Amino acid sequence: MTALATGWAGPARIRAHSRRLGDLIRQPVLVLSWIVVLIVIGWALFPSVFTDHSPFAGDTTASFVPPSAEHWFGTDRLGRDLFARSVYGARTTLTATLLAVLIAFGLGAVVGLSAGFAGGLVDTAIMRVVDVFLAIPSLLLAMVIVSVLGYSTNNIALAVGISSIASFARVMRAQVLTVVNQDYVRAAYGLGVGRLGVMVRHVVPNSLSSVIALAALEVGTGVLAVASLGFLGYGAPPPQPEWGLLVAEGRDYVAVHPWASILPGLALAVVVIATHRISTSLRKENR
Amino acid sequence: MLRYVALKVGRALFVVWAAFTVTFVLLFVLPANPVDLLFDPAEINAIPDEVKAQVAANYGFNKPVVLQYLDRFGHAVIGDFGNSVQSGKPVTRAILDVLPSTLVLASGALVLAVLIAFGIALVATATRRPWLRNLVEALPSGAVSVPVFLSGILVLQIFSFRLGWFPSFGDDGVRSLILPLITLAVPVAGPIAQLLVRSFGTELHSGYVTTSWAKGATRGSILVRDVFRNASLPALTIAGVTFGNLIAGSVITETVFARQGIGRMTQTAINTLDVPLVAGIVVLVAASFALINLVVDLICPVLDPRLRATLTTGGTA
Numbered sequence: 001m002t003a004l005a006t007g008w009a010g011p012a013r014i015r016a017h018s019r020r021l022g023d024l025i026r027q028p029v030l031v032l033s034w035i036v037v038l039i040v041i042g043w044a045l046f047p048s049v050f051t052d053h054s055p056f057a058g059d060t061t062a063s064f065v066p067p068s069a070e071h072w073f074g075t076d077r078l079g080r081d082l083f084a085r086s087v088y089g090a091r092t093t094l095t096a097t098l099l100a101v102l103i104a105f106g107l108g109a110v111v112g113l114s115a116g117f118a119g120g121l122v123d124t125a126i127m128r129v130v131d132v133f134l135a136i137p138s139l140l141l142a143m144v145i146v147s148v149l150g151y152s153t154n155n156i157a158l159a160v161g162i163s164s165i166a167s168f169a170r171v172m173r174a175q176v177l178t179v180v181n182q183d184y185v186r187a188a189y190g191l192g193v194g195r196l197g198v199m200v201r202h203v204v205p206n207s208l209s210s211v212i213a214l215a216a217l218e219v220g221t222g223v224l225a226v227a228s229l230g231f232l233g234y235g236a237p238p239p240q241p242e243w244g245l246l247v248a249e250g251r252d253y254v255a256v257h258p259w260a261s262i263l264p265g266l267a268l269a270v271v272v273i274a275t276h277r278i279s280t281s282l283r284k285e286n287r
Numbered sequence: 288m289l290r291y292v293a294l295k296v297g298r299a300l301f302v303v304w305a306a307f308t309v310t311f312v313l314l315f316v317l318p319a320n321p322v323d324l325l326f327d328p329a330e331i332n333a334i335p336d337e338v339k340a341q342v343a344a345n346y347g348f349n350k351p352v353v354l355q356y357l358d359r360f361g362h363a364v365i366g367d368f369g370n371s372v373q374s375g376k377p378v379t380r381a382i383l384d385v386l387p388s389t390l391v392l393a394s395g396a397l398v399l400a401v402l403i404a405f406g407i408a409l410v411a412t413a414t415r416r417p418w419l420r421n422l423v424e425a426l427p428s429g430a431v432s433v434p435v436f437l438s439g440i441l442v443l444q445i446f447s448f449r450l451g452w453f454p455s456f457g458d459d460g461v462r463s464l465i466l467p468l469i470t471l472a473v474p475v476a477g478p479i480a481q482l483l484v485r486s487f488g489t490e491l492h493s494g495y496v497t498t499s500w501a502k503g504a505t506r507g508s509i510l511v512r513d514v515f516r517n518a519s520l521p522a523l524t525i526a527g528v529t530f531g532n533l534i535a536g537s538v539i540t541e542t543v544f545a546r547q548g549i550g551r552m553t554q555t556a557i558n559t560l561d562v563p564l565v566a567g568i569v570v571l572v573a574a575s576f577a578l579i580n581l582v583v584d585l586i587c588p589v590l591d592p593r594l595r596a597t598l599t600t601g602g603t604a
Contacts, residue, residue, distance in 0.1 A: 132309060133309075137534045138531070138535070140569065144313055231539070232539075233558070234557075247440070251543070262444065265437035273428070
């Protein structure tokens, strides 16, 4: 019986895989989105592979050179290559985003799990606190937290992460509440498994999927939040390349040299659009 | 019914109180030395200790935390958040001074965003051309993906610097309002449009629409008479999200276009560590959020007979 079952599962799985590959090819935008994201991850990991220019050293005699084959994004006021600054900026912005999503995901999942699993008064108390954090727009909350912690990219990551805990907690709790009432959870209790065992073995693995889908979506939103705080000037100090800061630096000259802020900004927008497209496809597969 | 109202009002009041408390903890308790926050970081070392001690006494920082909290809370209840450190004006006065310009911007952007969202949903549902539907359905996620500061700069570049149709900054008259309105409306329209496209789609395949088809209604009349009315109600449920987007968007929009308003004041208050002003703004925003959600909670049963039925038969909310 088992042999028969595995014998059938094999080809079916292969068929499912090739179908998925076929679906992917039929969705050129999705393929393009993956390529964009992989390139940008490459920028963050090995920036020197993608550009020969330095993000810091500039030639002041060649300031505000328009985009060309030599300088893809042109140069800024100090003659620094803006493409190089965008490439190196990927590391700053993406690291901060990743940290923020990890904080929000980790703490949010723990808070949501405790609320949903404990139930009763504990649940009510936790969720009312979550309500309060949802009542303060996350950009505003992140600004307040950064002002208390001090300006730096790490603190931006921390602030963006903390301000997104509430939405993760809410999704996790909703998922835990449906899982807790499933037959297999009752069966596990019936078999004499303790509460902790049920939580670790059954509730957590079965609740995480929708929270992971939210995390994928949050990567795009997180990049935007980190860049927005950077744009407002709460992040890395100026010589550092960071996407939001790049746009802010070019903004003062936008009337005469529009590319200096628009090209780094467009790169940022393309990355966010790509991550949103990917997270949508992940959510559909989840359903 | 009365129980439902009381419960919702109580919840709203709790959110405002808790937001005050969270802000108090964040701004007055967590910083190791809250007095230092009141001075310009660049000059902090040049300020003699006596002055610091005097300022601390002025702000009540030398009293026990619980007393400080009760004192601030008591004043906040009657709308007194102390004086702004930078301008010396009472916080409430400072907020009220700039509130109108943000209200004009935000409500205008909201109207525009709702129009855009309904336009997108109607086109996506009404069209029979798949490519057009795919294109229109992709617009909302594009709208939320483009950072507000970029769309602001793009709009500024095209319509102000290139075409010269509108002034690039300032806040005099309607002409200077148009570009910020568009900039702010785009990210706000995104989530509303996403929700509407989805609910238009589900309503179009529901039973009563099939009945209308059977009775010989045209596509247009079904969309307007049946789908439009029933699919609009869910849009109210994301009023809170929309409000958050408006606030976050206006911080960036007002900065890009150098307009005065709550958003720009928030940014300046944070930059200069104007703690009382920041606290006042956060509580104001949380209170508005709670009020909006309260109104939505109270309006929904009025608009939706099904909800009203569960409430009057004693169902729990």
